[in-house]
Amino acid sequence: MRLIDTHSHLFLEEFSEDLPQVIERARAVGVTHIFMPNIDSTTIDAMLSACNTYKGYCFPMIGLHPTSVNADYVKELEIVARELKSSGEYVAIGEIGMDLYWDKTFLKEQQIVLDKQVNWALEYDLPVVIHCRDAFDYIYKVLEPYKSCPLKGIFHSFTGTADEAARILEFSGFSIGINGVVTFKKSHLPEVLLEIPLEKIVLETDSPYLTPVPNRGKRNESAYVKDTLKKVSEVYQMSPEAVGNVTSENALKVFGMLK
Numbered sequence: 146m147r148l149i150d151t152h153s154h155l156f157l158e159e160f161s162e163d164l165p166q167v168i169e170r171a172r173a174v175g176v177t178h179i180f181m182p183n184i185d186s187t188t189i190d191a192m193l194s195a196c197n198t199y200k201g202y203c204f205p206m207i208g209l210h211p212t213s214v215n216a217d218y219v220k221e222l223e224i225v226a227r228e229l230k231s232s233g234e235y236v237a238i239g240e241i242g243m244d245l246y247w248d249k250t251f252l253k254e255q256q257i258v259l260d261k262q263v264n265w266a267l268e269y270d271l272p273v274v275i276h277c278r279d280a281f282d283y284i285y286k287v288l289e290p291y292k293s294c295p296l297k298g299i300f301h302s303f304t305g306t307a308d309e310a311a312r313i314l315e316f317s318g319f320s321i322g323i324n325g326v327v328t329f330k331k332s333h334l335p336e337v338l339l340e341i342p343l344e345k346i347v348l349e350t351d352s353p354y355l356t357p358v359p360n361r362g363k364r365n366e367s368a369y370v371k372d373t374l375k376k377v378s379e380v381y382q383m384s385p386e387a388v389g390n391v392t393s394e395n396a397l398k399v400f401g402m403l404k
């Protein structure tokens with residue numbers, strides 16, 4: 146069994162007590178790579194430290210998360226720029242995007258910050274990892290001018306409609322990140338998934354959030370990507386091994402690590 150967690154915040158406080166065991170459990174279920182999206186300047190050190198401890202297994206991204214965008218965004222962006230310039234270890238720009246669920250105060254700033262970071266992704270030839278919450282049309286407006294650019298990346302934690310998935314896939318370099326939400330009882334994602342080719346799907350946990358059934362409500366961790374795999378395999382009516390292989394290959398391709 147081969148599995149990749151393309152989105153996991155294992156550097157957060159929730160894992161400060163037992164990260165070694167969390168990594169051990171991930172290895173035990175067949176997870177071969179864990180990709181870690183940054184949040185903002187306060188999380189870089191912890192993320193790099195975790196990725197250093199598990200070099201070749203955990204991979205860091207750099208970016209400013211939309212919920213951390215406020216009046217101070219210029220300073221935060223400078224830190225992202227500095228990291229990009231000084232370190233070659235980041236495998237993606239993430240996570241970036243827009244989130245209008247909690248707060249619309251900095252809508253304009255969120256768009257500016259997203260656009261800037263998309264530009265850096267092209268400049269540094271890195272994939273983007275996009276967070277979208279109640280903001281699909283706004284994000285699409287920012288991304289649309291880049292349709293003919295070699296932009297690649299993941300629309301993470303996708304919970305949208307088939308139509309939105311189709312619009313994302315108009316960008317030939319984009320994949321769609323599926324997590325525990327697909328296992329939730331009332332989720333419409335299983336039907337939507339049937340409209341998306343498996344070659345465009347990558348799996349993730351978004352740990353410590355969005356824990357799949359049967360552990361829903363508890364802290365999420367990378368090993369639970371196996372529960373999302375199980376559900377996705379049922380939807381596509383394929384074996385977990387086959388879905389694990391295809392989605393892992395998709396993930397390595399996005400991150401430019403396919404050998």
Ligand SMILES: [Zn+2]
Nearest residue numbers: 152182240351
């Ligand atoms: Zn995230």
